[in-house]
Amino acid sequence: MSKSNNSINNSQLTRGELRKTIRKRRNSLSSIEQSVAATQLNINFFQHVNLPNNARIGVYLQNDGELDTSLLIQSLWSKKHQVYLPIIHPFNHTNLLFQKYEKNSPMKTNRYAILEPKLDCSTVAPLASLDLLLMPLVAFDEHGNRLGMGGGYYDRTLALHYAEQRDKPTLMGLAHDCQRVLSLPTEAWDIPLPTILTPTRLYTWPEQ
Numbered sequence: 001m002s003k004s005n006n007s008i009n010n011s012q013l014t015r016g017e018l019r020k021t022i023r024k025r026r027n028s029l030s031s032i033e034q035s036v037a038a039t040q041l042n043i044n045f046f047q048h049v050n051l052p053n054n055a056r057i058g059v060y061l062q063n064d065g066e067l068d069t070s071l072l073i074q075s076l077w078s079k080k081h082q083v084y085l086p087i088i089h090p091f092n093h094t095n096l097l098f099q100k101y102e103k104n105s106p107m108k109t110n111r112y113a114i115l116e117p118k119l120d121c122s123t124v125a126p127l128a129s130l131d132l133l134l135m136p137l138v139a140f141d142e143h144g145n146r147l148g149m150g151g152g153y154y155d156r157t158l159a160l161h162y163a164e165q166r167d168k169p170t171l172m173g174l175a176h177d178c179q180r181v182l183s184l185p186t187e188a189w190d191i192p193l194p195t196i197l198t199p200t201r202l203y204t205w206p207e208q
């Protein structure tokens, strides 16, 4: 059975159990499968997404078997777009800031050993100034529900932002095809995604 087969009946699994199962699934992809996925993501992204000139895009650096964004980031830079990465807020530890990421940005590892740019207040982007936010996720379902690593960082950061406005940024989840499940148990604070891009497909839920 292929790893991208997602027909498991997951309706009985808790969020914690699903997280564990799907994290194991994406971590078992080989380095060749990961690099093919990163190449396909890079192609698929520019086939489906129209960006304004000098767009501002929030993205993430690969962790825990996630879809590798490094090629995509190189392409965005070469097309003169601006790239921002999440950093854990230095005072409000449950929220994210989006820090500009350039080729020579000084980096540090955060508490999860994920590389993030060092805080530089002069190049932190308010969320509303980003055109597109590419979000990591552990699992997604056929309604665009997203299950993350369990820290609640994106949900909390977006809830704060949405209290003010919802226009920008456009949200797009990035995931391997094998991270799709039939249905996810949801919580009141979950923010469903209007688009999810995998190496092979763009899923859209325009009403979200």
Ligand SMILES: Nc1nc2c(c(=O)[nH]1)N(C=O)[C@@H](CNc1ccc(C(=O)N[C@@H](CCC(=O)O)C(=O)O)cc1)CN2
Binding pocket: 060, 061, 062, 063, 066, 086, 088, 096, 112, 114, 136, 137, 148, 149, 150, 151, 152, 153, 154
């Ligand atoms: N690439 C990437 N960057 C990201 C996220 C993400 O999901 N992916 N985040 C999305 O929110 C934030 C970090 N959230 C994370 C939450 C938990 C773990 C994690 O590994 N948890 C361990 C337990 C670690 C511990 O508590 O010491 C685990 O569950 O095994 C990692 C990142 C910001 N940056």
Ligand SMILES: Nc1ncnc2c1ncn2[C@@H]1O[C@H](COP(=O)(O)OP(=O)(O)OP(=O)(O)O)[C@@H](O)[C@H]1O
Binding pocket: 136, 146, 147, 148, 149, 150, 151, 152, 153, 154, 155, 156, 159, 187, 189, 190
């Ligand atoms: N809008 C919010 N306001 C307050 N607490 C929240 C909010 N969103 C999430 N949380 C808290 O964060 C915890 C983790 O949430 P959840 O399991 O949905 O995280 P996740 O979406 O998997 O993680 P992430 O967004 O970091 O990828 C929840 O138990 C909840 O207490």
